[in-house]
Amino acid sequence: MQSTSPNFKQNAKDALKDDPLQAALGKLTNGFPIRRLEAAARLPEFEDLRDAARDIKTHVLENLDLYLEAYEEKVIESGGHVHWCQTAQDARETILKICKDANAKTVTKSKSMISEEIAVNAFLEENGIEPVETDLGEYIIQLRDEPPSHIIAPAIHLSKEQVADTFREAHDDLDQDRSLEEPRALLEEARAKLRTKFLGADVGLTGANMLIAETGTNVLVTNEGNADLTNNLPRIHIVIASIEKIVPTLEDATTILRVLARSATGQDISVYTTFCTGPRQAKDLDGPEEYHVVLLDNGRTDMIGSEFHEMLRCIRCGACLNHCPVYKSVGGHAYGWVYSGPMGAVLIPNLIGMEEAQHLPHASTLCGKCESVCPMRIPLPKMLRKWREKQFKAEITAKTARWALKGWAWLAKNPKLYRMTMNLGVAVLGQFAPRGRFKSLPLAKGWTSKRDLASPAGDTFLTQYHNGPRGDQSGDLIRRGKIR
Amino acid sequence: MSGKALILGKIKSNLNRSDDLKSRAEIKNRIQAHAKGLIPKRGELPQAQRVALFCKEAQRVDASISELNGFNEIPAAVSDYLRDHQLPAKVKIAPHKELVDLDWDVNTSLMVEQGRGVGDDGVSVSLAFGGVAETGTLVMASGPETPTSLNFLPLDHIVVVRANEIAGNYEDIWARIREHQARTNAESALPRTVNWITGPSRTADIEQTLLLGAHGPQRLHILIVSEAPQ
Numbered sequence: 001m002q003s004t005s006p007n008f009k010q011n012a013k014d015a016l017k018d019d020p021l022q023a024a025l026g027k028l029t030n031g032f033p034i035r036r037l038e039a040a041a042r043l044p045e046f047e048d049l050r051d052a053a054r055d056i057k058t059h060v061l062e063n064l065d066l067y068l069e070a071y072e073e074k075v076i077e078s079g080g081h082v083h084w085c086q087t088a089q090d091a092r093e094t095i096l097k098i099c100k101d102a103n104a105k106t107v108t109k110s111k112s113m114i115s116e117e118i119a120v121n122a123f124l125e126e127n128g129i130e131p132v133e134t135d136l137g138e139y140i141i142q143l144r145d146e147p148p149s150h151i152i153a154p155a156i157h158l159s160k161e162q163v164a165d166t167f168r169e170a171h172d173d174l175d176q177d178r179s180l181e182e183p184r185a186l187l188e189e190a191r192a193k194l195r196t197k198f199l200g201a202d203v204g205l206t207g208a209n210m211l212i213a214e215t216g217t218n219v220l221v222t223n224e225g226n227a228d229l230t231n232n233l234p235r236i237h238i239v240i241a242s243i244e245k246i247v248p249t250l251e252d253a254t255t256i257l258r259v260l261a262r263s264a265t266g267q268d269i270s271v272y273t274t275f276c277t278g279p280r281q282a283k284d285l286d287g288p289e290e291y292h293v294v295l296l297d298n299g300r301t302d303m304i305g306s307e308f309h310e311m312l313r314c315i316r317c318g319a320c321l322n323h324c325p326v327y328k329s330v331g332g333h334a335y336g337w338v339y340s341g342p343m344g345a346v347l348i349p350n351l352i353g354m355e356e357a358q359h360l361p362h363a364s365t366l367c368g369k370c371e372s373v374c375p376m377r378i379p380l381p382k383m384l385r386k387w388r389e390k391q392f393k394a395e396i397t398a399k400t401a402r403w404a405l406k407g408w409a410w411l412a413k414n415p416k417l418y419r420m421t422m423n424l425g426v427a428v429l430g431q432f433a434p435r436g437r438f439k440s441l442p443l444a445k446g447w448t449s450k451r452d453l454a455s456p457a458g459d460t461f462l463t464q465y466h467n468g469p470r471g472d473q474s475g476d477l478i479r480r481g482k483i484r
Numbered sequence: 485m486s487g488k489a490l491i492l493g494k495i496k497s498n499l500n501r502s503d504d505l506k507s508r509a510e511i512k513n514r515i516q517a518h519a520k521g522l523i524p525k526r527g528e529l530p531q532a533q534r535v536a537l538f539c540k541e542a543q544r545v546d547a548s549i550s551e552l553n554g555f556n557e558i559p560a561a562v563s564d565y566l567r568d569h570q571l572p573a574k575v576k577i578a579p580h581k582e583l584v585d586l587d588w589d590v591n592t593s594l595m596v597e598q599g600r601g602v603g604d605d606g607v608s609v610s611l612a613f614g615g616v617a618e619t620g621t622l623v624m625a626s627g628p629e630t631p632t633s634l635n636f637l638p639l640d641h642i643v644v645v646r647a648n649e650i651a652g653n654y655e656d657i658w659a660r661i662r663e664h665q666a667r668t669n670a671e672s673a674l675p676r677t678v679n680w681i682t683g684p685s686r687t688a689d690i691e692q693t694l695l696l697g698a699h700g701p702q703r704l705h706i707l708i709v710s711e712a713p714q
Contacts, residue, residue, distance in 0.1 A: 027692050043524055044525070048522055052521050052522050056521075062501070063499075067511060068492065068495075072488075078672040083487075084491055086491060136690070136698055140689070153692070160690050160691050184695055187687065187690065191698065194699065198699075216673070217673075224700065226698070226699040248514055249515055251520050252521065257654075265688075267545075271545070271683050271700075273679070274677060274680070275674060277672055277677075281626075284627065285631040286601070295491075304498040304499060306498070
């Protein structure tokens with residue numbers, strides 16, 4: 001998918017002025033985070049489970065090649081096929097070939113971020129195959145030709161009126177005067193439309209929340225049941241998954257499932273958790289006749305052993321998005337690519353390049369909320385800072401910013417000069433703001449256009465520290481116990 | 485070089501692991517041991533309290549429940565369910581001996597078909613492999629007598645689960661599935677599809693409004709059967 005990440009600043013400005021988007025994002029704040037807290041409160045072991053989940057993925061990543069081999073062996077043993085794809089292009093072509101070999105006309109799809117990453121829908125369409133997204137949110141944005149704006153709630157940026165307009169336009173065979181005011185009516189319409197698609201599809205394409213090495217199984221988590229109709233009804237089931245989705249055993253998958261839904265939607269567990277292993281078995285009455293797994297690298301092997309290694313623990317729950325002050329203000333589309341929020345700001349530069357995604361690591365206040373809610377305890381702020389550092393070194397950071405930072409660094413390394421400059425600044429600023437605040441200030445418009453800047457009151461901390469409580473420069477003597 | 489060799493080679497060189505053979509043995513052992521992880525206390529209740537917790541958790545996520553004293557009570561319970569919800573007197577049952585052999589004639593107007601799910605099935609009756617009290621979850625395993633499509637195509641899904649097969653936690657069900665696969669000389673480590681089902685289908689994709697019955701069943705009714713000891 002073509003990114004608009006270089007336009008992040010403009011995207012963000014537009015998003016702030018987009019009223020329906022702001023209304024939708026407002027609801028997000030009061031939804032997922034509160035439900036997450038409630039779910040965590042109902043499970044005293046939640047924090048310990050987060051540690052356990054983190055440790056599982058840490059162990060897997062240290063042995064990823066070995067686990068991938070073990071996993072492949074089991075898939076083949078159960079009658080499935082594994083396709084190793086280094087690039088998005090490899091994966092697209094592999095999927096197309098499977099579809100063509102099967103003479104497929106339509107492909108039903110359940111939600112997969114990886115399929116967004118490789119932009120498989122457009123590719124299939126170009127080649128005469130109809131891809132149909134079946135997750136309600138994904139279906140809506142497919143009709144609107146938009147990328148998802150949230151990992152688990154892809155259409156969260158839309159109002160029900162916008163959805164109604166989209167349905168009226170897309171479902172032009174239905175009565176134009178029908179009522180689509182209620183979300184229920186929209187759901188019923190989508191359910192009926194998609195039911196026909198489910199029953200008629202030749203291929204079902206799903207993602208995978210996890211791949212289990214012990215059994216060669218893929219795990220699918222949904223609330224709608226769409227992934228189940230997608231993998232069960234068509235003749236062929238294709239799983240597209242990235243290489244870091246591996247976990248060792250059913251028990252390990254279970255531990256991670258205990259933190260996944262709680263972190264994502266605040267449910268104890270999603271409605272449907274499905275474990276698929278190979279094609280249908282000898283006497284089964286249903287299930288696919290062929291089972292393919294497309295394993296995608298697309299830049300992840302470069303992250304192994306790098307400073308972004310830990311990002312590969314991510315299980316795509318979306319908790320960091322739901323809690324991020326920047327995401328909650330601008331939504332997912334501003335980030336300009338498939339992923340968004342703190343995890344997106346770390347991951348996207350790895351996948352599409354640091355220069356293309358240069359603004360994203362700065363789309364953060366480094367408040368640390370993301371790391372505090374991440375079920376896999378990924379140090380997201382640390383990695384955002386790492387990107388900023390790398391940009392500075394690679395001279396991607398703007399010249400003025402680089403000079404300013406260099407100047408500040410020089411000053412900070414000369415304590416005497418630093419203190420002099422600060423004392424001077426405090427004195428001067430104090431002079432010019434008699435009422436203690438600035439309504440505007442040169443070079444600080446970014447701040448003062450939205451709010452006043454408080455002026456420094458009194459002395460710097462260090463001066464006060466030296467002066468001591470009596471203001472007679474006795475601070476040091478008191479600290480040394482010379483006087484009381 | 486193949487995609488596989490390139491991907492694995494790159495991982496290996498970036499990991500810079502000291503002893504490959506040792507690691508290989510370690511992960512083999514770890515997989516074979518499949519040790520249990522941390523199991524929450526609420527998943528470790530004694531049998532008597534498990535069923536109560538299962539009911540509470542399942543109802544919390546909008547499932548409904550009837551408790552029966554034997555498989556022979558199932559046809560009447562299904563019939564009552566259809567009447568209470570004003571549904572047509574027609575069900576598709578899983579072709580499982582224990583369901584098929586029941587006396588479905590208690591309600592002579594009830595039409596009972598068996599087989600896998602098809603597009604216009606309204607109500608299905610299937611048999612669970614077990615239940616998990618921890619979250620009120622049903623565990624369904626696919627097989628010749630338990631087709632997966634019955635779990636998803638109908639608008640109303642009725643599931644029979646034995647009270648003594650309601651486990652405290654998911655791990656105990658995995659142990660039972662492994663045992664079952666070994667006992668039946670199954671061709672694969674797992675049945676083709678294992679479904680954990682926790683409440684009826686739902687979505688909140690439109691303005692975060694919670695709606696039941698997105699693509700799967702809109703109602704999930706659970707028949708918990710306690711059988712008198714033989």
